[in-house]
Amino acid sequence: MNVETSYSGSTAVAVVDGRIDSANAKDFDEELSAIIDRGVSSLVVDCGGLNYISSAGLRVLLIAIRKTNEAGGGLALCSVPDHIREVLEVSGFVRLTKVFATADEARASFSK
Amino acid sequence: MLDANLDLEIGLGRDEPRKAVERFEQFALEHELPMGLTFKFQLALDELLTNVVSYAFEQDAAEPVITLALHLTDDRLEARLEDNGRPFNPLRDAPAPDLDLSAEDRRVGGxxxxLTKAFVHALNYERVDGWNRLYLVQPLGAHREDQT
Structure with missing residues (x-):
């Protein structure tokens, strides 16, 4: 797993690739927490390069959704591969966070 | 007629479930299983193994043993996951998450x-002579259309 983040004020886009499971969910949590701790309230997680996520990774996303909601922003996902989208649907995450086709659309949703 | 087996012993380390499911992924690739089916079965194995590795054994468990046996034929993929840890039936003992709750009210976990129940055709549990045994069965016909 690798996370590359670009910042713009209180909005950030984190591009995640590889695999998130119980072996590295803690690292993913630390990455997202560090971004939010920098004052980011609106976080876009770009899943274009994500090829695997288990419930351990979903837990991390849930925590980040809560933190960004509390900060008055939120968390949005974009570029989600079909098989990852199915995981989000089955786990009810599509009701907790919005899913956009592109990072630009996701970012724009926060400025409305 | 296809009749392939993969038998794995799994340790208690945090990255052991990943090692095991990556071996399964390789096995699935060698036998040209559909990608969608491989992903779902891999996720199911990962979730079940992660539970066992994380919770089945006390810190000082005498001789923890976890094994995974995969069996592939032309029409089905089967897995048997065994451990000699504390009794745990995930089908009965794991509370179902309430998917209608808000992010604030959702439990972290569960x-x-x-996901395992949703992604595997049949999942059965039995407790026999101090062993937890989980059986996963996935008919292959139903997923042929997933092939990409």
Missing amino acids: LGIH
């Missing part, structure tokens, strides 16, 4: 078994 999703692994939910």
Whole structure:
């Protein structure tokens, strides 16, 4: 797993690739927490390069959704591969966070 | 007629479930299983193994043993996951998550078994002579259309 983040004020886009499971969910949590701790309230997680996520990774996303909601922003996902989208649907995450086709659309949703 | 087996012993380390499911992924690739089916079965194995590795054994468990036996034929993929840890039936003992709750009210966790049940055709549990045994069965016909 690798996370590359670009910042713009209180909005950030984190591009995640590889695999998130119980072996590295803690690292993913630390990455997202560090971004939010920098004052980011609106976080876009770009899943274009994500090829695997288990419930351990979903837990991390849930925590980040809560933190960004509390900060008055939120968390949005974009570029989600079909098989990852199915995981989000089955786990009810599509009701907790919005899913956009592109990072630009996701970012724009926060400025409305 | 296809009749392939993969038998794995799994340790208690945090990255052991990943090692095991990556071996399964390789096995699935060698036998040209559909990608969608491989992903779902891999996720199910990962969730079940992660539960066992994380919770089945006390810190000082005498001789923890976890094994995974995969069996592939032309029409089905089967897995038997065994451990000699504390009795745990994930089908009965894991509370179902309430998917209608808000992010604030959702429990952190409980999703692994939910995903496993959703992604595997049949899942059975039995407790025999001090062993937890989980059986996963996936007919292959139903997923042919997933091939990409």
